[in-house]
Amino acid sequence: MRSLAMITLMAGAALLTACGQRAGDAAAAPTTTPTAAPTQSSLSVLPKAVPPSTSRDPQEVLLSWAKAVSIKDWPSAYGYWGDHGAASGLTLDQFTAQWGRLGQPDLEIGKGRSEGAAGSSFYTAPVTLIDGGRRIKGEVVLRRVNDVDGATPEQLRWHIESTTLKP
Numbered sequence: 001m002r003s004l005a006m007i008t009l010m011a012g013a014a015l016l017t018a019c020g021q022r023a024g025d026a027a028a029a030p031t032t033t034p035t036a037a038p039t040q041s042s043l044s045v046l047p048k049a050v051p052p053s054t055s056r057d058p059q060e061v062l063l064s065w066a067k068a069v070s071i072k073d074w075p076s077a078y079g080y081w082g083d084h085g086a087a088s089g090l091t092l093d094q095f096t097a098q099w100g101r102l103g104q105p106d107l108e109i110g111k112g113r114s115e116g117a118a119g120s121s122f123y124t125a126p127v128t129l130i131d132g133g134r135r136i137k138g139e140v141v142l143r144r145v146n147d148v149d150g151a152t153p154e155q156l157r158w159h160i161e162s163t164t165l166k167p
Helices: 002-018 058-070 074-079 083-088 092-099
Strands: 105-109 113-117 120-131 134-145 159-163
Touching: 058 074, 058 105, 058 120, 058 134, 074 083, 074 092, 083 092, 083 159
Parallel strands: none
Antiparallel strands: 105 120, 113 120, 120 134, 134 159
């Protein structure tokens, strides 16, 4: 579960940063790739539920989504999709049924690449879903509308546009 430890520590650092604290202020959570499992005190800074992130950093958004998946918080994971989940093409119940088949999901998220097109920004990252002995490789594409007049908060937040992962 080393990748979960990395996700946990990175998400914790992101949450502390969002709260105006430095990552080093709580349990010395590192901001670089950790080499050891998180301590109990570093886990305590993470909430059980992971609400959709408003971070301007798409990698942080992916890490927060990965945390929601790893703790099987399906309503939060669903909320990372555009239109509060509707862009997944599934209802919350259908999403929960599909993703809920996972036993102990863990995600490895690689460094993504950014690109822009016609008023939107996209971020595509390689993701490996690990569940027991299964390893499913795919990509997750995040999207946000660039800062334009009249854009809604929903359009301005990084959200999942698509994925090739099928649990």
